[in-house]
Amino acid sequence: MAGTLFIVTAPSGAGKTTLVRGLLQRDARVQLSISYTTRAPRPGEQDGREYNFVDVPTFRALRDRGEFLEWAEVHGNYYATSRVWLKQQVEAGRDTLLEIDWQGAQQVRKHFPDAVGVFILPPSMDELEARLRGRNTDSDEVISRRLLGARGEMRHVAEFDYVIINDEIDAALDDLVAVVRAARLRCAKQHQRHPEYFAFLEQD
Helix, strand or coil: CCCCEEEEECCCCCCHHHHHHHHHHHCCCEEECCCEECCCCCCCCCECCCEEECCHHHHHHHHHCCCEEEEEEECCEEEEEEHHHHHHHHHCCCEEEEECCHHHHHHHHHHCCCCEEEEEECCCHHHHHHHHHHHCCCCHHHHHHHHHHHHHHHCCHHHCCEEEECCCHHHHHHHHHHHHHHHHCCHHHHHHHCHHHHHHHCCC
């Protein structure tokens, strides 16, 4: 039985990483796809855990060899998803989650049309700015650039199956867990999971 691919997208500062981490803690059947990036690690991040951190020449070499399912330049840095690894995981029946931007989501859906898309929104632009500043990891210039791009990113929300407004973190996490559970209960997935039952129902 094929696994389910989940795509989670949000503007920077909307709480996506926190929600995904909470989902992984509450549902051991979901694994995270580790993307490649050329941005520098933030404090506490480790290579191979949050991202596969590579320099620009290495990234371009991997891209040119066709290693990536999708790639994009976001805020001056490159991000990409390993095509071969992701295909292997889904075919092996493992539910896998991708944290990518809307551009990457569009490209992934071309290869995985059954992927479940979730867009995380901040409760307001003012709150988004407060969260970005509260990180104390980015300069004023970077924060201004992220805020400028956020509205444009959020306009792609209608391309996703589910929308979660992250006003209160516990409630938003409950919503994300509910999306994963609902996806597993789709008729096609249940048919794969219980073929004998459905074969009985389809008998004349």
